[in-house]
Amino acid sequence: QVQLVESGGGLVQAGGSLRLSCPASGRTFNRYAMGWFRQAPGKEREFVTSIRWTTGVTYYADSVKGRFTISRDVTKNTVYLQMNNLQPEDTAVYYCAATALRIQPADLRTMGGYDYWGQGTQVSVSS
Numbered sequence: 001q002v003q004l005v006e007s008g009g010g011l012v013q014a015g016g017s018l019r020l021s022c023p024a025s026g027r028t029f030n031r032y033a034m035g036w037f038r039q040a041p042g043k044e045r046e047f048v049t050s051i052r053w054t055t056g057v058t059y060y061a062d063s064v065k066g067r068f069t070i071s072r073d074v075t076k077n078t079v080y081l082q083m084n085n086l087q088p089e090d091t092a093v094y095y096c097a098a099t100a101l102r103i104q105p106a107d108l109r110t111m112g113g114y115d116y117w118g119q120g121t122q123v124s125v126s127s
Helices: 105-109
Strands: 002-004 010-013 018-026 033-039 046-052 058-060 068-073 078-083 092-099 121-126
Touching (some): 002 092, 018 033, 018 092, 033 068, 046 078, 046 105
Parallel strands (some): 010 121
Antiparallel strands (some): 092 121
């Protein structure tokens, strides 16, 4: 009933930038937070960043601080991920997620904290 569709992935050289978008559609729900996770080949899915929908408070993995920025457009029900200075280690499938659960900040960094997931978009960074 809630659909999340990521877009904006692609292939870039190291140092380049991409912006991912994730609009939410379908059934209206009380959104608490939205976030981004990523999964590289042979690795587990990991937290990238999240944003509280109402307050705009953001959380970032240490690996992307200073390079990635999460934002949201409330009128468009869309969350964005601006990725700058991309590095080969950023290569992964990036997943958009949303949750109505009012959980503590630590749980916003876990997959179990989210109710809805997109199908992912590939980001590839060459050296």
